[in-house]
Amino acid sequence: MQIQPTIQRFARMLASVLQLEVEIVDENLCRVAGTGAYGKFLGRQLSGNSRLLRHVLETKTEKVVTQSRFDPLCEGCDSKENCREKAFLGTPVILQDRCVGVISLIAVTHEQQEHISDNLREFSDYVRHISTIFVSKLLEDQGPGDNISKIFATMIDNMDQGVLVVDDESRVQFVNQTALKNTWCCTK
Secondary structure (H helix, E strand, O other), X not given: OOOHHHHHHHHHHHHHHHOOXXXXXXXXXXXXXXXXXXXOOOOOEOOOOOHHHHHHHHHOOOEEEOOHHHOHHHOOOOOHHHOOXXXXXXXXXXXXXXXXXXXXXXXXXXXXXXXXXXXXXXXXXXXXXXXXXXXXXXXXXXXXXXXXXXXXXXXXXXXXXXXXXXXXXXXXXXXXXXXXXXXXXXXX
8 A cells, every 4th residue: 555645635635626425445345545434444445335346346347326225236235225325436446457446436415416416427537537647656656667658558548538648848659549539630
């Protein structure tokens, strides 16, 4: 958990800006960071009631639940009837084709539930961006090397948004396929 303090700062910032609770877990369902009730027991593995997080880890896809008790993944949960969570947005953190964690936004009040529902796309885009920052920090912590450049290039290539990386002299260092499709410079 070398980057845990950085992740906790991101979690607090995210919660403050979006006015929601935030929980971040690693691939072993160990809570790395969180706010509110989710800020307790950092560094411990979650024991139960983690079906939504487990789903994101296993499928490597985002999971959106706007009415928690009515989602099929909530069936069979011991806490379904007493669940505090009203809505959930879980985004995978992908590193080298592996889901290494989940960033989740959680609504615990009806106002927060409406807030997630009304701003789903924006929140999803923002959390995906934060996920990309986490991955770059993980790569940075691994140290310099040619392997890191390859991982970085792969990550950029697999993003659904256009990315153009330039050096200090404004020379293009990396560009992904999405950017190539959306720029005039590559036509004909």
